[in-house]
Amino acid sequence: MVEEKDLLGALKEYFGYDTFRPLQRQIIDSVFAGNDNMVIMPTGGGKSICYQLPATLLPGVTLVISPLIALMKDQVDGLTANGISAAFLNSSQAEDVQQEIFSRISKNEIKLLYVAPESLQYIDAVFSSGKISLIAIDEAHCISSWGHDFRPAYTQLGYLKSRHPETPIIALTATADKATRKDICDQLNIPAAKQFIASFDRKNLSLEVRPGNKKLDQIIAFLKKRPDQSGIIYCLSRKNTEELAVKLKSKGFDAEAYHAGLSHSDRIKIQEDFIQDKNQIICATVAFGMGIDKSNVRWVIHYNLPKNLEGYYQEIGRAGRDGLPSSTLLFHSYADVVQLRKFAVNSGNSEVQMAKLDRMKQYADALSCRRKILLSYFGELISEDCGNCDVCKNPPEFFDGTILTQKALSTIFRLKGQESISLVIDVLRGAHNAQVLEKGYQQLKTFGIATDVSWRDWQQYLIQLINLGYVEIAFHDQNKLRLTPLAKKVLFEKEKVRLAHVIQREAAKEPVVAEKNSENTLFEKLRQLRLKLAREEDIPPYLIFNDATLKEMEKHRPMTDEEFMQINGVGRQKLQNYGYNFIKEIIAFSKEKREKKPRKKGNTYKATFELYKEGHSVEEISKKRKLSPTTVYSHLVTLYEKGEAVDLRRFVSKADLVAVKKAKEVLDDPATLKAYFEHFQEAIDYTSIKLALSILKKEENS
Template sequence: MEQILEADILKKLKANFGYESFRLQQGQIIENVLAKKDTLVIMPTGGGKSICYQLPALFFNGITLVISPLIALMKDQVDSLKANGIKATYINSSQSAEEQAKVFEDVATKAITLLYVAPESLPMLQNVLNQSYISCVAIDEAHCISAWGHDFRPSYKQLSFLKKSLPEVPIIALTATADKATQEDIVTQLAIPHADRFISSFNRENIALEVRPANERVQQIIEFVTKRPNEAGIVYCLSRKATEQLASKLQQKGIDALAYHAGMSFDERSATQEAFIKDDCTVVCATIAFGMGIDKSNVRWVIHYNLPKNIEGYYQEIGRAGRDGLPSDALLFHSYADVIQLRQFIENTGNKEVQEAKLDRMKQFAEATVCRRRILLSYFGEFIEENCGNCDVCNNPPTFFDGTIIAQKALSAIYRLQGKEAMGMVIDVLRGAQNAAVLDKQYQQLKTYGAGKDIAWRDWQHYLIQLVNQGFCQIAFHQRNALQLSNLAKKVLFEGERVELTKPQVVEETKVTKKAKKKTANTTLFDRLRALRYRIAKEEDIAAYLVFNDATLREIERERPQSATEFLAISGVGQRKLAVYGDEFMEEIKSFLNEKRKTKKDTTLETFKLYQQGHSVQEIGELRGLKTTTIFSHLSKLYLEGKDVSLDEFVTPAILKRVANAKKELKNETALKPYFEFLGEKVPYEQIRVALTILQKK
């Protein structure tokens, strides 16, 4: 293979993928693969792992074989490549004999560049698994090969034969989540011990992290989703039943939601996935089986209805949001009941100790009172010096107070209950509950009965979890989750040791007004472009984001390209997409701008007509249903256009002089806010706008 120049690589990057430059370590990884070196890539979801093997495939003589874990997701990958003008296909057991024969013919004639296959289907390829056909092997979701990984799949174990069968062919193994033990296992199992390793930052800065108590979480989810109309998102649930119940409740609120779980038939799961990928449904309530390998770039949020069992799983699942780099949200609901349920799941597993340790780390993350991103990144061995500023703890730091008396009451109740009762009963005793369970056991006669009736049930839960975290008491999981005192408790109960607690955070979701909910499509250029993208995707029977992702649409909205050269300069626009979609999108931009100009012209002239009739600014505003600030902007525009408008009546000579001085000091600043602040916030915005307009004309 001849030496490939960097300029040639960048040329194909732009032509086929629409990007001018590489992200993270993509450039180095691609050079490594082209040099036929085995490679291990650890890169966050949305970091651009796929390009690391898809771009080199364009330079190899033979085929790049891609091992992907789920058959249902291969079509998405192949459609994405075809949309970029790259020849790709997949093979699996669900295809007809004719379809499979066509794949073999395409391999033999080198009519395709990439071939996707699940590990279970590899035996079908035994006749072509040699170096005359295969130039590169990419193993996606490589953590599945390791029993240390969070998503071990036995079918991945057989992949060790690939290096023996194809000794000269480079193998590139890729995953978003692998701690050091898993990384070692991957290279050992794949027989590529000397693979060059490229480990990118795990930091997905665009994802805002938030954890909330799981009180009334269904209502919280409804409010969260309603506040984000037209935005795609995934809700992860532990049980199949929860996915169906939640999807039903969202549907009742007019939200396009579907359930997805392993109990559904293959066709039902495929239909749900297809609807989500193609923007026909905005929300999927799913068990963790959903999402692996999906390249849907416009998922704007991920919610965890239950606590995940480990940080690797949590990190990979939140990584399905914001793959286009735009701001996205990750919301996790945390409850004591989830921890108990997960402990029960772990009880009968083979590597129980490892899983319990991982669950503890997940629990620590959820209960943290310091920057969550620092905890998340430190788990993967990455450390940042500053707090992230994009998590709930950074944005709303918890308030600490002297909780010694609260702690003494709680620990005293646990002591008097002889360490035999779980958290729920401890709280009932503290609050003086009169339910049958309390009265049957005569707990109303305890000295601490009712000692904490002034504190809400959920607040007691919040305080008790903190006491567990601080080591004053512990949960005996093997004794029906009873709360028991530790040695440290004696210091609080008998030696007056001070205990610091945090106040529970109050979540205030702003409800969406009916007006905002009913906001029609096509009101902004982005809406218009999104509607056009959806129509094209429907016609081509592909996912909407394969036409252009949201980040590219936002750039088109911002730059408003009206020529082929301008359109090609947009990130995410390659030669094929320019040729296939460019004209329609530029036509939509021109149409939008023409309509906007016409509307603006009409609206200012309507104001001018009323002004000429002698109406005041307030009257014009009332007649037109517009704010006075808008009317003043109309009059300023008309004044600059030379219309017979007298602005002097709205501003005194003294204020005009002060604004002129501010303009000099602010070096002709055009935004109004700096003037407002410079003038001590005493001159109204309307008068500043009028004064600047007069000064501009002078």
């Protein structure tokens, strides 16, 4: 097992983070233990690090199977920006390019190799000597016909385990229900894989559903309140994407249409322009998105009802990957349902697709917390409403539905979980139809116990119970209704259930948000700098830093290399490549603000100095002032250089002071802290180096 210091060191060094996200550490430990792994983690949850970080520490190559060239290129560009050697292979590359990659592999110069499933034939001979340390299969749901994005080329991947039996396989996807998860493991020949299912709860995404009338007017109002924000509008047809893009352009919005009918070169250009922030809005069919790793998509709109919740969840997951607040909006209409039913009937597994469409419609029609519905669909049950969806913000009227619920749950229990929603309702209402009589259900104690509730209302109440997590639909077994563990609380533990009255609700109105002039904020300055550097390097801006990292820079305003390294998302390579430019911008902005704004009495340095004179330690000052220790040390250095009675030698050992003095005499570039840090091979930290240099400078000038 790899030491924790090595894992955390690699995490900060290459990815810029000090701590792991939930489940990442357990998954990585399992990889190093040699296990096969099935990872279900929502978009933006940090799936990639689960194989990219082990790849940096494993001896051989990590082979990554990925479905799209654009996605592979994006991942490789991101890894290279982080200082990790990576490459991708595909059939469109010239032979000399492929041979160069093979040569680098033979010299152990590549840690991650991305390959499309169709291109596996090119690498068989190269890896016959057992150089593969790990096999990662990204977007693993593509292997399953149960999944929402089935790709036939993925079905050949089962041979990888047979060919490399000692090499651990990690399969990763953002969305897969129980049936899909089992199918993935079976087809990949990893039935004993350790399963890691992260929380599907993306709290930063607001959820909203509206009736699909006057959609264009609603979209324009929505966009006007989100100027300069990137977003995707998903449409059901190619025609919709083109018509909508034209209409939005005529209203002054920067929009492009994207669909499979465009030429390959046009699709690539539109996608790259969006990734590089050259255009703002994409009106797309579901052909767009899997290859998008863009972290600053701030909103996603569904112009039409999606065909299932898996696809919907993955598509809205493309918003807010950086963790910042983002919006999602879904329009639905009867016309969408009719069109999608036609698609489902003509699909290879029409019964399953029809049932999943019904579940999607139930979500759109829901009268209870939408986040509960999404999470319960993926087997994650929560008790509290989210407060960040349209139903929670504009709740319907509720009543005590405990008795109705008990009647429904008891009926499902007595039917032994073997019937679908329609027959459950027939039994509840005492219907004497052929199906009920043939199966003898008129003999059940619950037969006809709720004749006073209409068939339509019962349908809505059962949908609510499914959405609340008391009942689930077994899609893989003829859509039968079954009880979940939560049902026991109602049947045996006297838990109360509140149901919503079945009424037609009006759509929640778009909140009025005052437009802010953000041009003069530090975030905007840093965003423009990021865009300039990205254009110079011809890479997507978010590969330099994502919006969340820029927001943290805006908040903490790092002005030294060491302070800059404390920002989440800043690793060693990015400090080296971009630190100087961003620190310079932050210092310039802060200086400008100080000149414009009169300084308050009792400035921050004086407050630190008073606590220092009282005898408080740096740690105590840090806690009292709610500042990082790094900032406190920076204050003390400034005070010392201004001639205040601060004894910096208290904080630096004599050995470190002597070492820094010697280094100063031999270094080619003694002006940067980074030069010293690398000279000492990280044995002396940035703070000690900075303190020592300040002491030496004062001694030289005295």
